[in-house]
Amino acid sequence: MRFRLFERLEDLTDAEYHWAPVSDRISVRPGDDGVFCVATPFPESSPEASDPLTTIAWRIWHIGSLCLRGYVIHFFEDFPELGDRHEWPGTAKRGV
Numbered sequence: 009m010r011f012r013l014f015e016r017l018e019d020l021t022d023a024e025y026h027w028a029p030v031s032d033r034i035s036v037r038p039g040d041d042g043v044f045c046v047a048t049p050f051p052e053s054s055p056e057a058s059d060p061l062t063t064i065a066w067r068i069w070h071i072g073s074l075c076l077r078g079y080v081i082h083f084f085e086d087f088p089e090l091g092d093r094h095e096w097p098g099t100a101k102r103g104v
Contacts, residue, residue, distance in 0.1 A: 021100055022100050026065055029061055036103075072103075
Protein backbone atom coordinates (compact mmCIF):
# COMPACT_ATOMS: atom_id res chain seq x y z
CA MET A 9 0.00 0.00 0.00
CA ARG A 10 2.78 2.45 0.93
CA PHE A 11 4.66 1.66 -2.27
CA ARG A 12 1.54 2.33 -4.33
CA LEU A 13 0.97 5.68 -2.62
CA PHE A 14 4.54 6.88 -3.15
CA GLU A 15 4.48 5.63 -6.73
CA ARG A 16 1.43 7.82 -7.42
CA LEU A 17 2.97 10.85 -5.72
CA GLU A 18 6.37 10.45 -7.41
CA ASP A 19 5.84 13.03 -10.16
CA LEU A 20 3.54 15.37 -8.23
CA THR A 21 4.17 18.94 -9.35
CA ASP A 22 4.07 22.04 -7.15
CA ALA A 23 1.01 23.21 -9.09
CA GLU A 24 -0.83 19.97 -8.31
CA TYR A 25 0.39 20.03 -4.70
CA HIS A 26 -1.17 23.47 -4.12
CA TRP A 27 -4.06 23.20 -6.61
CA ALA A 28 -7.30 24.53 -5.19
CA PRO A 29 -10.67 23.86 -6.78
CA VAL A 30 -12.22 26.75 -4.82
CA SER A 31 -10.86 29.98 -3.34
CA ASP A 32 -11.66 29.23 0.31
CA ARG A 33 -9.81 25.91 0.47
CA ILE A 34 -7.62 24.88 3.39
CA SER A 35 -3.95 24.51 2.55
CA VAL A 36 -0.31 24.94 3.44
CA ARG A 37 0.72 28.55 2.84
CA PRO A 38 3.73 30.78 3.45
CA GLY A 39 3.44 32.92 6.56
CA ASP A 40 4.70 36.49 6.94
CA ASP A 41 8.17 35.07 7.64
CA GLY A 42 8.14 32.99 4.43
CA VAL A 43 7.93 29.68 6.30
CA PHE A 44 5.19 27.43 4.95
CA CYS A 45 2.68 26.44 7.60
CA VAL A 46 -0.70 24.87 7.87
CA ALA A 47 -3.46 27.43 7.51
CA THR A 48 -6.06 25.43 9.49
CA PRO A 49 -4.98 22.26 11.33
CA PHE A 50 -8.52 20.98 11.89
CA PRO A 51 -11.18 22.21 9.47
CA GLU A 52 -14.52 22.82 11.13
CA SER A 53 -17.45 20.81 9.94
CA SER A 54 -21.13 21.02 10.77
CA PRO A 55 -24.22 19.08 9.69
CA GLU A 56 -25.58 22.04 7.73
CA ALA A 57 -22.30 22.82 5.94
CA SER A 58 -20.37 20.66 3.55
CA ASP A 59 -16.90 19.54 4.58
CA PRO A 60 -14.26 22.11 3.68
CA LEU A 61 -12.11 21.40 0.64
CA THR A 62 -8.41 20.89 1.17
CA THR A 63 -5.38 20.81 -1.11
CA ILE A 64 -3.12 17.80 -1.60
CA ALA A 65 -0.51 19.77 0.39
CA TRP A 66 -2.88 19.89 3.40
CA ARG A 67 -3.78 16.20 3.06
CA ILE A 68 -0.12 15.17 2.96
CA TRP A 69 0.58 17.40 5.98
CA HIS A 70 -2.41 15.95 7.84
CA ILE A 71 -1.36 12.34 7.29
CA GLY A 72 2.36 12.94 7.85
CA SER A 73 2.41 15.49 10.65
CA LEU A 74 -0.64 14.41 12.59
CA CYS A 75 -1.43 10.76 11.96
CA LEU A 76 1.96 9.19 11.29
CA ARG A 77 3.83 11.54 13.65
CA GLY A 78 1.61 10.35 16.50
CA TYR A 79 2.30 6.70 15.74
CA VAL A 80 6.05 7.30 15.66
CA ILE A 81 6.04 9.21 18.96
CA HIS A 82 3.86 6.66 20.77
CA PHE A 83 5.28 3.40 19.44
CA PHE A 84 9.00 4.07 18.95
CA GLU A 85 11.61 5.28 21.42
CA ASP A 86 14.30 6.20 18.89
CA PHE A 87 12.41 8.59 16.62
CA PRO A 88 14.31 11.50 15.01
CA GLU A 89 13.76 15.16 15.87
CA LEU A 90 10.45 15.88 14.21
CA GLY A 91 10.36 19.68 14.32
CA ASP A 92 7.27 21.85 14.44
CA ARG A 93 4.26 19.91 13.22
CA HIS A 94 2.65 23.10 11.89
CA GLU A 95 5.56 23.94 9.57
CA TRP A 96 5.54 22.18 6.23
CA PRO A 97 7.61 22.28 3.04
CA GLY A 98 6.18 24.50 0.34
CA THR A 99 7.08 22.20 -2.54
CA ALA A 100 5.63 18.86 -3.61
CA LYS A 101 9.01 17.14 -3.61
CA ARG A 102 9.80 18.14 -0.03
CA GLY A 103 6.25 17.49 1.14
CA VAL A 104 6.18 13.95 -0.20
